[in-house]
Amino acid sequence: MNTGSDETGDVATAGDGAENERALGSRAPQFIKARRALHVSWQVGVFVVGLAVVVAGVIMLPLPGPGWLVIFGGMAIWATEFVWAQLVLRWTKRKVTEATQRALDPKVRRRNIILTSVGLVIVAVLVGVYLWKFGLVMPWSIRE
Numbered sequence: 244m245n246t247g248s249d250e251t252g253d254v255a256t257a258g259d260g261a262e263n264e265r266a267l268g269s270r271a272p273q274f275i276k277a278r279r280a281l282h283v284s285w286q287v288g289v290f291v292v293g294l295a296v297v298v299a300g301v302i303m304l305p306l307p308g309p310g311w312l313v314i315f316g317g318m319a320i321w322a323t324e325f326v327w328a329q330l331v332l333r334w335t336k337r338k339v340t341e342a343t344q345r346a347l348d349p350k351v352r353r354r355n356i357i358l359t360s361v362g363l364v365i366v367a368v369l370v371g372v373y374l375w376k377f378g379l380v381m382p383w384s385i386r387e
Contacts, residue, residue, distance in 0.1 A: 267326045267330070269282070269286075269323075269324050285324070286324050289320060289321065289323060289324040290321065290325075292320055293317045293320035293321035293328075294317070295317075296313060296314075296316055297313075297314055297317035297321075298317075299313055299317075300312070300313030300314030300316070300317055301314065315332075315335070318331060318332055318335075319332065
C-alpha cells in the first residue's frame with residue numbers, strides 16, 4: 244500500500260495551489276521516518292487507532308452521541324499519516340466552508356426567514372381552525 248509517505252524528505256503536494264494549506268505526507272517524527280520497520284509499525288498503529296475512532300463514530304450515528312464529529316476525528320487521526328485522508332479532510336473542509344458561505348448569503352437568509360415565517364403562519368392557522376372547530380377537547384378519549 245503506497246501512502247505517499249514512505250520516502251524521507253519527499254513530500255507529496257495536492258497541486259491545488261493553496262498556499263495556506265500544509266504539505267501532504269507523514270507527520271511522524273523524523274526518527275520514526277528514518278527506520279522503515281518503525282515507520283510501517285507507526286502507520287499500522289495510526290490506522291488501527293483511527294479505525295477504532297471511525298467505527299465508534301459510525302456506531303454513534305444511530306445511537307446517542309456525536310457520531311459525525313467522532314468520524315471526522317478519526318479521519319483527522321488518519322490524516323496525520325495518510326495522504327488520502329488528508330485529501331478527504333481538505334475536500335470536506337472546503338465543502339463545509341462553501342455551505343457556510345451560502346448559508347450566510349443575505350439572499351439565502353432572507354429566503355429562509357420568509358419560508359420559516361410562512362410555515363409558522365400556516366401552522367398557526369391550522370391550530371386556530373382546529374381549536375375553533377373542536378375546542379380544547381382532544382379527538383381521543385383517555386378515560387375509558
